[in-house]
Amino acid sequence: MPAPALYYDLGSPYAYLAAERAEGLLGCAPEFRPVLLGAIFAARGHGSWSQTAQRVEGIAEVERRAAAYGLAPVRWPDGWPPNTLAAMRVAVWAEREGRGAAFARAAFRRAYADGADLADAAVLAQVAAGVGLDAAALSGAIAAPEVKDDLRRRTEAAITLGVRGVPTLETGGRLYYGDDRLDEAAQAHERRRKGTAPRGRP
Numbered sequence: 001m002p003a004p005a006l007y008y009d010l011g012s013p014y015a016y017l018a019a020e021r022a023e024g025l026l027g028c029a030p031e032f033r034p035v036l037l038g039a040i041f042a043a044r045g046h047g048s049w050s051q052t053a054q055r056v057e058g059i060a061e062v063e064r065r066a067a068a069y070g071l072a073p074v075r076w077p078d079g080w081p082p083n084t085l086a087a088m089r090v091a092v093w094a095e096r097e098g099r100g101a102a103f104a105r106a107a108f109r110r111a112y113a114d115g116a117d118l119a120d121a122a123v124l125a126q127v128a129a130g131v132g133l134d135a136a137a138l139s140g141a142i143a144a145p146e147v148k149d150d151l152r153r154r155t156e157a158a159i160t161l162g163v164r165g166v167p168t169l170e171t172g173g174r175l176y177y178g179d180d181r182l183d184e185a186a187q188a189h190e191r192r193r194k195g196t197a198p199r200g201r202p
Helices: 013-026 038-042 056-069 085-096 100-112 121-130 136-145 143-162 181-195
Strands: 007-010 031-034 167-173 175-179
Touching: 007 013, 013 056, 013 100, 031 056, 031 085, 031 100, 031 143, 038 143, 056 136, 085 100, 085 121, 085 136, 085 143, 100 121, 136 143, 167 181, 175 181
Parallel strands: 007 031
Antiparallel strands: 007 167, 167 175
């Protein structure tokens, strides 16, 4: 049975929460799939709550959930949300190098547990080195046409699939959008694993 897929953008604190919990809930490591959230928002005709009157409420909710999940207190990077374009290109490069999931988890923790700015190339280099990537190759990877094209293709494929935002977990041909639907997705995955899902359902 294919592993569930977790669509993420490193700028999303809710994707951080999902990335921290997904493996424990699913009983297996999900496949991390980097996408550009800004492009998805543009395609769907809406934007982030971080730029609205709901910002303060949203930040408080992320902090509440992190505490409820037993995670470290959230430390918000200065100027959050950052421009994550370079970070997401590094995420694609890391995946091409076989370190995608490790880089995603480490980068999320640097951002939301340590309060580091993922728009800072030095921070990205530290995270990359920490998961066994060649930090000296980072700037070349960010600028590489094949990496840029790969991220664009991945994002376009996610939009075509029906991804409306992040985190989205895909399992059994269905999409579960939001950290608050991760438990539901895990239950559906477990039913499929046991072969007890009703016909026509995941």
